[in-house]
Amino acid sequence: MRAARGTGGTELKVAIFDDVVAARGEQFHIPGLDVAVFPHADDAVRACHRGRYDLVFMDFAMGRGRKDGSRAISELRRAGFQGTIIGISSDPAANAAMRAAGADDALGGKCHLRSYLVHIGEKALAGS
Numbered sequence: 001m002r003a004a005r006g007t008g009g010t011e012l013k014v015a016i017f018d019d020v021v022a023a024r025g026e027q028f029h030i031p032g033l034d035v036a037v038f039p040h041a042d043d044a045v046r047a048c049h050r051g052r053y054d055l056v057f058m059d060f061a062m063g064r065g066r067k068d069g070s071r072a073i074s075e076l077r078r079a080g081f082q083g084t085i086i087g088i089s090s091d092p093a094a095n096a097a098m099r100a101a102g103a104d105d106a107l108g109g110k111c112h113l114r115s116y117l118v119h120i121g122e123k124a125l126a127g128s
Contacts, residue, residue, distance in 0.1 A: 012124040014117070015051060017041040017072065018059035018088060020110065028114070032121030041072035045079045055120070056085045057113065058103065060094035069094070070101040077102035088113060 011034045022039035038047060040062045048056060056076070060069040067075075073085055087098030087106035095106035107116060 012055060012120065013051060013053045014055045014057070014120075015044075015048060015053040016057045016113070017044055017062065017069070018057065018110070019062040019066070020059070021113070028117055030117050030121040032124035033117060035117065040066045041069065042067050044072040045075050045081070048076060048081055048083070049079070054083050056081075056083060057107070058085060058087050058098060059110075060087065060089040060091065060098060069103075070097040073098055073101040073103050 011032060014028075014033050014035045016028075016035065016037045017040065018037065019039050022037050026037065028035035028037075036051060036053075038044070041058060044056075044058075044067075058069040058073055062068070069087055069089070073087070076085065085103045087095050087103040088110055089095050089098070089106065090109040092108075095108070098106060107113060
């Protein structure tokens with residue numbers, strides 16, 4: 001996976017669009033990262049524009065009646081989002097759909113998210 005680079009300062013700004021992570025109330029206090037969690041991606045373009053995120057993690061299925069991850073990623077790319085986007089799904093077909101929509105890479109499940117964030121935070125603090 002390619003690492004994201006911060007747009008300034010020492011902290012990398014990260015957005016996570018995932019209904020389960022949000023429902024659990026998970027918080028990520030990881031050195032080197034400023035992490036925001038969103039329960040769905042219906043307003044992902046606006047949220048990423050306002051938040052000026054460097055890195056986006058996108059779940060594929062965020063609930064009935066909600067935008068899926070591949071559609072949200074496609075809209076982000078069409079809106080000019082240049083940051084790194086990583087899909088999150090245990091379903092290989094969903095990850096393939098998100099890559100086809102413009103994701104840079106994918107995690108094979110949420111179980112890898114925290115450890116990957118810690119790794120990215122360490123790299124951000126090291127300046128690489």
